[in-house]
Amino acid sequence: MELLDLLKKRHSTRQFLNEYALSEEEKEKIKEASSFLPSAMHRYPLKGLLYENKARIAEILERKGQKSIGDCSALFVIYGDSNIQPNMGFLQEEAGAMAENILLMATSLSLASCWLGVHENTPFLEDLEKIRDEENLASNLLPLVAIALGKEK
Ligand SMILES: Cc1cc2nc3c(=O)[nH]c(=O)nc-3n(C[C@H](O)[C@H](O)[C@H](O)COP(=O)(O)O)c2cc1C
Numbered sequence: 001m002e003l004l005d006l007l008k009k010r011h012s013t014r015q016f017l018n019e020y021a022l023s024e025e026e027k028e029k030i031k032e033a034s035s036f037l038p039s040a041m042h043r044y045p046l047k048g049l050l051y052e053n054k055a056r057i058a059e060i061l062e063r064k065g066q067k068s069i070g071d072c073s074a075l076f077v078i079y080g081d082s083n084i085q086p087n088m089g090f091l092q093e094e095a096g097a098m099a100e101n102i103l104l105m106a107t108s109l110s111l112a113s114c115w116l117g118v119h120e121n122t123p124f125l126e127d128l129e130k131i132r133d134e135e136n137l138a139s140n141l142l143p144l145v146a147i148a149l150g151k152e153k
Pocket of ligand 1: 010011012013014066114115116117118
């Protein structure tokens with residue numbers, strides 16, 4: 001598909017098919033899409049995590065006040081390493097670039113997506129920190145963006 005068509009087709013979905021699981025090929029392509037990015041000072045401080053624990057995702061989205069999105073198949077969470085890039089502005093800008101890559105890759109795979117903003121002092125931020133710790137990722141990784149992925153209902 002032409003890039004412009006892909007950009008026009010992408011939209012936020014908030015109703016997902018609960019029973020859909022991402023295929024291995026879809027997961028690989030999503031991860032691959034996250035790795036082609038510009039990076040300030042060539043530092044590459046971002047870490048993407050494809051998180052598929054459906055029960056936890058449902059809980060987290062209910063706590064966020066967006067229960068219907070909890071039916072998605074996975075969350076792609078973007079963390080920023082503040083040791084590698086201490087400039088928070090650059091971390092957030094780079095996370096936005098990675099997020100758009102994921103959204104467009106998802107659209108090209110006929111998957112639905114929704115960008116989920118991460119704000120300070122929210123249960124959502126705390127939940128993404130808990131996921132980071134449970135997945136044994138470094139504690140200086142800051143949750144910057146999450147993207148719900150799955151099939152549109
Ligand atoms: C920084 C950012 C944060 C967002 N956070 C949320 C969110 O927490 N929940 C949600 O349902 N949509 C969220 N969105 C999606 C926007 O609501 C959506 O992109 C906007 O309404 C335009 O609609 P479209 O994506 O269908 O073009 C977010 C989008 C951005 C760029």
